[in-house]
Amino acid sequence: MRTARIERKTHETDILVEVKLDGTGHYAVSTGIGFLDHMIEQFSRHSLIDIECRIVGDLHVDQHHTTEDSAIAIGQAIDKALGDKAGIGRYGSAYSPMDETLARVALDISGRPYLVWKAKFTQEKLGELDTELIEHWFHSIAQAAGITLHVEVLYGQNNHHVCEAIYKGFARAMRSAVEPDARKAGAIPSTKGQLGG
Numbered sequence: 203m204r205t206a207r208i209e210r211k212t213h214e215t216d217i218l219v220e221v222k223l224d225g226t227g228h229y230a231v232s233t234g235i236g237f238l239d240h241m242i243e244q245f246s247r248h249s250l251i252d253i254e255c256r257i258v259g260d261l262h263v264d265q266h267h268t269t270e271d272s273a274i275a276i277g278q279a280i281d282k283a284l285g286d287k288a289g290i291g292r293y294g295s296a297y298s299p300m301d302e303t304l305a306r307v308a309l310d311i312s313g314r315p316y317l318v319w320k321a322k323f324t325q326e327k328l329g330e331l332d333t334e335l336i337e338h339w340f341h342s343i344a345q346a347a348g349i350t351l352h353v354e355v356l357y358g359q360n361n362h363h364v365c366e367a368i369y370k371g372f373a374r375a376m377r378s379a380v381e382p383d384a385r386k387a388g389a390i391p392s393t394k395g396q397l398g399g
Contacts, residue, residue: 214260218255
């Protein structure tokens with residue numbers, strides 16, 4: 203069973219994250235930031251990765267630490283659940299439409315974290331979430347999970363739709379990348395014999 207649990211406690215956040223890669227998209231998310239909860243729930247539902255994510259953070263300061271640390275813990279849990287990554291698809295990509303918006307997400311579970319971000323928001327907040335933190339969330343999860351991640355919004359106007367299209371595209375790409383590929387017969391998907399470095 204490809205599962206992992208991360209408990210992380212600092213002076214800024216107290217976090218419990220559990221993931222089940224071979225899940226059904228079941229989630230229980232509580233970060234204290236409603237819109238962030240909604241996006242992590244979308245990621246879980248559309249990736250079919252079960253996620254429990256409970257955070258008590260220093261929201262009296264601002265949302266930065268809670269947002270960043272949620273991505274770090276989820277990324278660490280996904281990386282841990284993948285183990286040596288033997289037999290996975292490794293690559294994933296998705297076009298994600300939402301009404302007038304179209305996002306494209308491509309990723310490689312390479313062990314070499316990198317984020318290319320081509321998306322903009324025209325308002326400062328979505329719900330109570332600072333939109334400048336959305337890119338940072340993806341940067342943090344890419345770093346923690348060892349993902350090469352490319353995110354591009356091809357077009358779109360509604361900021362909610364833009365953000366949700368990105369998260370759903372990320373989810374669908376991750377679903378493809380983490381799923382076992384029977385033709386690989388359990389082999390690590392790299393000519394080097396390992397991923398990363």
